[in-house]
Each structure stands twice: as C-alpha cells, then as structure tokens.
Amino acid sequence: MRTIDDFLEHYRHQREWTRRIVAAIPEDHFDWRPSDDAFSCGDLVRHLMQAEIFWCRLLVTAARGEAYDPFRLEGAAKERMEAFRGPNLASSHDQAMGGTFAECLHNWSGIQERTEREFAGLPDNALHEIAVEHPLTTLEAPLWRMLLIMVEHEGHHRGQLTAYLKAAGVEQSAAVFGT
Numbered sequence: 001m002r003t004i005d006d007f008l009e010h011y012r013h014q015r016e017w018t019r020r021i022v023a024a025i026p027e028d029h030f031d032w033r034p035s036d037d038a039f040s041c042g043d044l045v046r047h048l049m050q051a052e053i054f055w056c057r058l059l060v061t062a063a064r065g066e067a068y069d070p071f072r073l074e075g076a077a078k079e080r081m082e083a084f085r086g087p088n089l090a091s092s093h094d095q096a097m098g099g100t101f102a103e104c105l106h107n108w109s110g111i112q113e114r115t116e117r118e119f120a121g122l123p124d125n126a127l128h129e130i131a132v133e134h135p136l137t138t139l140e141a142p143l144w145r146m147l148l149i150m151v152e153h154e155g156h157h158r159g160q161l162t163a164y165l166k167a168a169g170v171e172q173s174a175a176v177f178g179t
Contacts, residue, residue: 002124003124003127004122004124007144010148010151011116011147011151014154014155015112021161021162022104023101024173025165025170026170027102029164029170030099032168039160041101042098042100042104043093044160044164046094047088047092048108049107049108050091051154052111055150055153056114059150060118060122062130062131062132062143063122063130071136073136076138080135080137080138081136084136119147122143126143130143132146
C-alpha cells in the first residue's frame with residue numbers, strides 16, 4: 001500500500017460487500033444466533049460498527065504518536081482477550097447502534113463517513129513510519145498493516161454472517177456476495 005487513497009479504495013470496496021450482505025439478511029433474523037454464547041446476526045453488525053469506531057480512534061491516535069487503550073486490561077494478550085470476551089458480547093446488544101439491520105446500516109453510514117474523513121487526513125508517510133500496538137492482542141505493526149487488519153476483521157465477521165445465514169437456512173445469492 002503506497003498511499004492512504006489506496007487503502008480507502010480497498011476499504012470502500014470491502015464495506016460495500018459487507019453492506020450488501022447485511023442488507024440482504026431478513027429482519028426477522030436480527031436476533032438469530034447459532035448458540036446462546038454467540039453473537040446474534042444483529043450483534044455481529046453492531047460489533048462491526050463498534051469495532052470501526054475503536055479502530056479509527058486507535059489508528060488516528062497512533063498517527064499522532066499517542067497510545068490508545070480504552071480497555072485497560074492487564075496480562076498477556078490471551079488473558080486480555082479472555083477478559084474482553086464477555087464485555088464485548090454484552091456491548092454488542094447496545095440498541096443505540098440500531099435495533100434492526102436497516103437502522104444499523106443507516107447509523108453505520110455516519111460512522112463510515114467519519115472514518116473516511118479521519119483516515120483521509122493521515123499523511124502517506126505515516127503508513128510506513130508509524131508503528132501501532134493493538135491494546136488487546138499486543139500485536140505491533142506498521143500503520144499500513146494495521147489498516148489492513150482492520151479490514152480483515154470486518155471480512156472475518158462478514159464470513160461469520162454468511163455462515164450464520166447458511167445455518168439459519170437463508171438463501172444466499174451470488175449477486176449479494178459480489179461474485
């Protein structure tokens with residue numbers, strides 16, 4: 001990745017794919033989950049929205065040379081992730097993000113606009129010169145790699161949503177998935 005514009009083009013493409021999938025999920029599947037201890041379909045969408053807010057803050061703050069750790073968890077990465085799982089699942093129930101897929105998609109547009117605006121202000125040289133440490137995983141990588149990891153996180157959960165749809169018996173169309 002050479003420029004922030006290169007990244008933004010990739011990010012927009014991936015987001016459009018995610019939005020098409022979310023828009024295709026029947027509203028009556030918003031609360032469907034494969035097991036009691038898993039995200040529901042709607043929880044996954046809200047999780048992605050919350051994660052984007054986190055990633056944007058993390059990466060923009062790092063580009064300013066500052067650390068960002070809203071979790072303040074102790075221990076190694078494994079202990080941090082284990083301590084984070086319960087609160088992460090609970091926070092995905094936050095109705096402020098939306099109580100339907102349509103509401104989530106509407107609210108997510110504003111989040112995406114802010115993310116794009118914030119990232120567009122990142123200088124291209126920061127992509128390779130700034131190192132970012134993820135406060136949960138303790139992974140440290142250049143800003144350009146962390147930007148891609150942010151998009152990979154979305155892709156991971158997009159795949160999870162498609163698996164949920166398959167398990168719930170929802171028809172999946174090639175047009176929805178961009179193939």
